[in-house]
Amino acid sequence: MSALGELRTITHKRGPESAASKRARTKDNKVAAFFLAPWLLGLLGITIGPMLISLYLAFTNYNLLQAPKFTGLANIQRMLGDERLAHSLQATFTYVIVSVPLQLGTALALAVLLDRGLRALPLYRSVFYLPSLLGSSVAVAVLWRLVFGGEGLVNAFLAVFGIEGAAWISSPDTALSTLILLHMWTFGAPMVIFLAGLRQIPREYYEASSTDGATKWRQFRSITLPLLSPIIFFNLVLGLIGSFQTFTQAFIVSNGSGGPADSTLFFSLYLYQEGFSSFRMGYASALAWLLLIIIGIFTSLNFWASKYWVFYDD
Structure with a gap:
């Protein structure tokens, strides 16, 4: 039938x-x-609702005080010649491309170390996770500015060895590096997710490979990484999305200016300046949609590329 x-x-x-x-x-x-x-x-x-309103405002001239005036593609044309927008994109892309792999690499290395059954594992896990809870807060950003200031803790430590420290957050050459280091420091959340994924890998795979004479590095490369690839992909997508939206750290460290010389002018900070400092809300709305498109492109590329390196254990 x-x-x-x-x-x-x-x-x-x-x-x-x-x-x-x-x-x-x-x-x-x-x-x-x-x-x-x-x-x-x-x-x-x-x-x-706000997304649709923002889409409409992206094609208007709106200063928050008067009614928006429709200007067509004027905001998009302005983007093409906006030098500060180009600087913000450069700073943001550099920050994302460098900080996300460093953070995930640090998180994975510590997760592998903790997975070996250290004593007081819950304590280590809590201590390592704590920076992720505080990393995006204003207090930590202020502390980071004090640490890397001209008379901060880093320079005080270097002075003990007779080394003259640099003005880390006041120099265009090093200001962005301090924010990348701050982002790498907040590895707790991906580390906990990596640790949970490592606990799901059957121990029999490692025992069988050890019997065949596989080294620890070979086990990590041939067993751990392939079976952990879905977790790596998950953390990578979340890390990219979060990094593109970074705002608080750059705002506090640079006093809201994105300096020095726009070296820490992240895209979200520039969007804030245009919308709430210069009252060009129409242009800020267009920038917000540009950010959405950029994040969408990177996320789509990740999903497309995942079929070549992400393996699911059926």
């Missing part, structure tokens, strides 16, 4: 749905809609 015939037979045996069943199903649907209503209202009022 075909699948369609079986479905007709089952439907015939069940008979028509009773009125009581219909009322019960309707009641369940109403209850489900009631509990979903706050989320739907939030999605429409906090996410989709």
